[in-house]
Amino acid sequence: MAPPAGPGATAAPDAAMRALSSFRRRRLAMRGAAPPAWLISLATVTIALVAWIAATQAGLVKPLFLPRPGSVIGAFSNALDGRIDGAPLLDHVLASLMRVVAAFVLAALVGIPVGLATGLNPTLRAALDPFIEFYRPLPPLAYLPLVIIWFGIGETSKILLIFLACFAPVALAARAGVSAASVDQVNAARALGASRVQVVRHVVLPAALPDILVGLRIGMGVGWTTLVAAEMVAASTGIGQMVLNASNFLRTDIVVMGILLIGALAGAFEFGMRRLERRLTPWKGKV
Template sequence: MTDQTQAPTRARPSSSGWLTRLTRAAPTRPGETYGVPGSGDTTWLSLASIALLLFLWWIVTATGWVKPLFVPSPGAILQKFADIWQNGFTNTSFLEHIAISTARVFGAFVLACALGIPLGLAMGMSPLVRGIFDPPIEFYRPIPPLAYLPLMIIWFGIGETAKVLLIFLSVFAPVALGARAGVKSAAIEQIHAAYSFGATRWQVMRHVILPSALPEILTAMRIGVGFGWTTLVAAEMVAATKGLGYMVLSASQFLQTSTVIVGIIVIAAIAYAFDLLMRAVERRVVPWKGRM
């Protein structure tokens, strides 16, 4: 028997080689893009954008293109902020204005989440509950808060109840609808598998549906609190003597543009800080969000 030398065979290129390379180049951390590690970090780009806006603002005011009555300079805004911080506004300290407005918004926000999230989950799971509550929520949701502000005053007076309820209504709809939409994120196979292992309806809700719905719920909470701050100014239009919205409206009546801008910036800063907090909660509670 003669030994036959086997000729080396050349490995043929796999048709899935492109898929392997793409998988290796896939992002492994949140914020990365394909093939470019760390390219999702836009911090420096955001800082440069803010600096550019401030520079343009300074140019417009320094050259006199716009009168200070309409757009005060950044320096005038800083001086007005320092003045309000030290002396307050309308015999009320600046921190008290901030605390009162924050309490109104987040009090309504907590109440909207406490009622809206369970109702939204129930609407997503039960056609009966969805049929009962979906029409009234969808009916009032697109109505601007200023439209039903007179009704709030007629029904609940001019005290804190009307203000908090007005903000509550603006937050409630997006939170409830977001929770309802989140229920659809749960795979039906997971639900059937849980039932096949003997899970109760409450266990399926807690261990399958709620974790799947959490990303949608957290996003709806971020949107809802934004609507709450938007409605704050409308809520403090009537019979309010304290609050950031009251400060903005009162200053506008006397053409105190710098005070108006200070109030707007503070409202935006508080809302943005809460949004950053919610993003941190999302990364901690639902780390799988946005990953393939």
């Protein structure tokens, strides 16, 4: 028969629980004392802007390498009126938006079904995986000449180039998301009489949705990075075309203005995709 527990036997767990509770309270207090994320982001952007102004005003960096913020604002004002590249800035923005959005929508319509199919069918995955994995790491400039030779110098080749850059991340993310559906969920749906299409629609697709949305965000970012390459050939309008023309004349103020504009548009799309992700997958990170 075990001897009765002494007072120290219960005191030790109580002390451990009190220490854990105290640690949790301190951690919550530290979280509450930390500034919000948006304030930290605003502070870092402000510091970077002040450093930019100080470095250019003090002459630490030549305008050829880093123009003054006032020069960039002046370039933006001239671009709005069409005094830089023969067309108003709105025309350049709309042309680039059309190319990126069209390629992104096409990549989503093709990449998501292909990713889900390769995730569900090992034979199809074995057939398509070598091609996707082969071209995925290739830079778009590597196959740009072939795209131009095959499809000409019109809008088709530009949209196709951006589509190829967006397709691989979307398809691979959808394929990876298929594994998020557990075997128990699939078996439970089948036991309730669900068909294969119903299992994919009501079990596999909702489980894969968080990964699909992440793949779409990555694909959109890759699409914007490919925009300049797509507008290198025979483009009369477009932000990338404007930046390339300015670089030929060493107009770094226009180049920086175009970079900031592309970054702002890409950031707006990223913000929208994050809002859509929170709306469509409210359970993400909570289960």
